[in-house]
Amino acid sequence: MAGGPVGAALRRARYLLEHTGRGLRGHRTVVGNAVRVTAASCAAFYLCRYGLDLTVMSVYATFTVVSLGVLARIPGSGRQRAATTLTAIPAGLALITLGTLLAVRTWAAVVGMLVIGFLVAYAGTTGPRIAGAAPGMQLLYILPCFPPYAPDTLGQRLSGFALGAVLLALAQRFLLPEPDTPPFRRLLADASDAAATLADHHGGAPPLQALDRAHTAADALRPSRVPPADMPASPTLAHKAMGHAAEAVRTLLSRLDALHTSAGPHTAYHPDTVVLLQGIAATARAASHALRQGRRLRPGEGPSAEPLQSELAPVRTHRAVTTLERLSTDDRLRYLRRRALVVQAADSAVVLVLATRLLFGDRSVHRDPAGHSFAYARARAPALWWRRLTTHFTPRSVIFQNACRFALGLATARAIAGVLDLQHGFWVLLATLTLTRTTSLETWSAVRQALIGTLIGAAVAGGLLALVDNRDTVYALVLPLVMLLAFIAGPLRGLAWAQGGFTLVVATLFAQVSPVTWQLAPVRLEDVLTGSLIGLACGLVAWPRGAGREVRRSMAALCSAIADAIGQTTARVVERTGSTDILAINRALVLAQECLAQYQSEPREETARQPDWPAVLGAGADARHGERLLPGRPGRITHQEVGAWLRRAAGNTAADYRALARHLRTDDAPPQERRPQPLDIRGLLAVAPPLARGSPDGDVHALSAALLIDSVIWLDALTADLTRIREEM
Structure with a gap:
């Protein structure tokens, strides 16, 4: 019997059940969401239709669960999804009320659909949770805006919606909930700890284990790796501070990585470097401790950047003087780049601490000597939200x-x-x-x-x-x-x-x-x-090619913004006049990032090679970094010939970015064939006056030298970015 047709059928059924069960377990998210939506919608429908005998209420309760549970793509854990669903209740009540009242005439419903459809979709600019809920929220206006015009049923409609939303939130929270993910603050703390461990290494063979840990921590902070619900993408001050801290700690990790991997296995670090590394380690650990505690700071509490800043200032000026003395034998800037790594790492550690303090309530960080990149700390919440909403308009x-x-x-x-x-x-x-x-x-x-x-x-x-x-x-x-x-x-x-x-x-x-x-x-x-x-x-x-053409326009606009930032920042550094418009490059970066994200998600038939768009975004981030930091540096470039050289070098780099922008806009001719030339260091040597050690104006000249070296390193990084972009084209 076991070998007969019945046995074969039983074995086949057992095989299908086992493989189906294994496949469904492999799609836990899909199955869990289906179970939650089915349970909540059926409970809502049966209660209203058969328990209360309220037909309209049953329809709205059921479609609320389906719209917010299936049509919407609310990201996050079970707790986060439930919170988003409950937060959407006031907006949903307003949409259902408007839809019911505007259904009186077709023209009113159409106008309402045009306006509300745009506003709900555009609201996605304020964060991934709202963007994920937007399609479901559209349905909450669509459902009631059709005949019959029945304002007398508004009570049932609103009650059904509220019931469906609450039942869905309960299902999301307690019925096969999506697991919790590490909060973004913990990722920042892990990265800060990894940076501190890397800074504890003061020479010798590269610390392979610490480097692997640093790579893992930095990778976990990449936007593509962070779950959308945990991404600090809203225009709130806390999210902006977390984004600023993430940028700082990733820069810190990359500079420490480059410092250790560029040194030989038997290299002994300079005493100045060791002092800064010790300060970086202590500062990063203090930031990590505050991030793990997660409580608001009282006056005088929390991590402080002052010890590291006091150690950084003399090292910056001393190294600048030494570097200028060696430029005659360092025309390719190898020595300059290596010497700049630890200084840049210290700068990033200071910014990390200030961003952490801002995250936990210290709005005075913009008054710190290194706080000129925190101008947004003075803005109030309505201004931050308005700025975000108008960025994409x-x-x-x-x-x-x-x-x-x-x-x-x-x-x-x-x-x-x-x-x-x-x-x-x-x-x-x-x-x-x-x-x-x-x-x-x-x-x-x-x-x-x-x-x-x-x-x-x-x-x-x-x-x-x-x-x-x-x-x-x-x-x-x-x-x-x-x-x-x-x-x-x-x-x-x-x-x-x-x-x-x-x-x-x-x-x-x-x-x-x-x-x-x-x-x-x-x-x-x-x-x-x-x-x-x-x-x-x-x-x-309406835009039938999606982001296909827009990606080139947005990247061209970013290149133009980079060129403008180079000119404005250099003018501030040399002449201390004019102003920098950090919002311009921020806006260009945001538009380009959104456009590239959509472009990469769209299926395409053509396979033509595209420029290295992430490298263009990297150049924009480098330009913004200098625009934030350099104008606030102490010192002034008073020597006219040196200032003129810096303006010419910046002008050449800006001109290359403008040429790239023109090519991306028109795409009618290849960019100029010659690679961007390295900075004319010999030209700088011809005009830079010798720095006499021990002179009465030695401190002033040292500050000027430090500002000059920081500016040269910044321009050198932008030139390297441009070279990588051109090589891919």
């Missing part, structure tokens, strides 16, 4: 473009559904919302898959409706299974499965709300087709 922002595309598509779909008086116009807008992509090519691919899936789902749904007829008990028993399978198959098997499964869910759900026939299935197919065509048309009209 330009047609050159991909976030602005996407918001316009979605708003145009939704408003068009609402107008067509109202004019044609479609039976289920809600599904038209839902199709437009879920199938519109950032490129017309991707939208067409999504439409093809969606129509295939909807056609199959409609056929199955039509058969189910015809077979079961109006027996609500059967639909009530089938609904959880249908939901669970649809919400698992969609993310795992693709858009066709998602649309087919959702068609079956809609049919099973609506069959319990009001009497329906098998004709509901072809209506669903017709509405999805209409919404798909609208989304495709809007994709062809």
